[in-house]
Amino acid sequence: MPRSRPIASLFAGLLLATQAGAADIDAASYGFPLANPFEATIAGTPPELRPQLPADEDIDQADYELKLRPEREFELPANFWPVTKLRYRLARQDGRAPLIFIIAGTGAHYSSGKTEELKRLFYGAGYHVVQLSSPTSYDFMSAASRTATPGVSRDDAEDLYRVMMAVRAQHPGLEVSDYHLTGYSLGGLHAAFVSELDERLRSFNFKRVLLLNPPVNLYTSVSNLDRLVQTRVAGIDDHTTYFELVLAKLTRYFEEQGRIDMNEAMLYDFQRSEQKLSDEQLAMLIGSSFRFSVADMAFTADLINRRGLITPPSYPIGEGTSLTPFFKRALQCDFDCYIVEQLVPYWRGKHDGGSLPQLIDQVSLYALADYLKGSSKVAVMHNADDLILGPGDIGFLRRTFGERLTLYPRGGHCGNLNYRVNSDAMLEFFRG
Incomplete structure (x- = not known):
């Protein structure tokens, strides 16, 4: 594993990416x-700057199951019984309405926070909404993937x-006027x-497709996130772990506040306090979250x-x-390890060889350049300071x-998806 490095060197590529083109929208x-893109990625939009959206109790929604029976060489292990069926969430309007599919980001479940926020946005605007787990989530891999080896974008x-x-076949009575599609992060690439x-295939004839903060070069994006775990963090040594350091800061913060209040505004306020996390500590937090997603994917595959x-x-x-010993072993495998040990061998077996650069091109937006350039119904919303972007x-x-x-000037990685300006722009795009 590469040695840890200072945060400045980790994001030289990010700075180059930002400088490659001036932001389309002035920051002021x-x-x-x-x-700060690290803060934006973790804290998201302050609650007072978010749109007014319907509460869950005001949404006609339910979870459903699909028995897809993907043909694979091996049967699922016995302990996978809870995920032999793929679950998803449908929020329905009264009567005829457009339907939008939302694809979750890396390792995310269909009911993850960002997917839920997007559901409330589109439902409030009059859409039927279907929330889908990421193909990199363990439930999708178990119940719906034919290969259980996510990473080949076409598959x-x-x-x-x-x-x-x-x-669609499970809800023949649902009245749909037209179909739309969106996804955030890796879900944007999948969209x-x-x-x-x-x-x-012309099964849906999607009217509008919106890619939210998608990776351009998938290998660059996951490499950026992988390297965050290698960040050097002051205060971590043989006696103090990273999580103990963060816990101590949170404890002091709550003592200063005189109460424990874990609401949506907490992290934003926390980062305005004397106990705030440094860029290095924020980078480690983001990288650790990604590493857990990768470990889950590598272990399941x-x-x-x-x-x-x-x-x-x-x-x-x-x-x-107990699968704990094996998951600990999986945590030692970053995304590059997953690519080398599982994805490339699978892909070469399917395509009779091929180099890693060829695989990277085929799984990234590069492979769709001609289609995307000529398709007026597909659009992108991105941030100039997104952590997953690289030079070019x-x-x-x-x-x-x-x-x-x-191209928004700020927001980090998906940190501004629930900002009023972005929400209004999304709805405007889908309304045409």
């Missing part, structure tokens, strides 16, 4: 208050498309590939496919088996999408 007129898109058709697939890289193929696993990424988005690219 935009009004988003968090200039992931085909799995998502099959799920979408099954969702692009699903849209291109639908252009050929290895276990389902009996590859023996993390869990011995012959190891007896039942409902009561903004230039690619400008050349490919032209006026269909909205």
